[in-house]
Amino acid sequence: MYVTRMCWYVMSLEVWIREGESQDSLLRRFQRMVQVSGILREVKAHRYFLSKEELSRLKARKSARRRRRG
Numbered sequence: 567m568y569v570t571r572m573c574w575y576v577m578s579l580e581v582w583i584r585e586g587e588s589q590d591s592l593l594r595r596f597q598r599m600v601q602v603s604g605i606l607r608e609v610k611a612h613r614y615f616l617s618k619e620e621l622s623r624l625k626a627r628k629s630a631r632r633r634r635r636g
């Protein structure tokens with residue numbers, strides 16, 4: 567048994583169940599892989615269309631926030 571997660575582009579994660587492993591630990595491993603791979607970040611970033619102007623505005627806002635934090 568394996569669990570596969572596909573994104574809107576070709577990127578998939580597979581988690582194979584280990585001998586004697588519970589489904590809870592399998593799910594935890596899968597969720598950790600999703601977090602580490604950054605799939606959710608990508609999906610959230612492409613949730614809706616942003617024009618180039620909006621992207622540059624967001625980029626400048628993030629940069630200013632980073633500079634303020636030090």
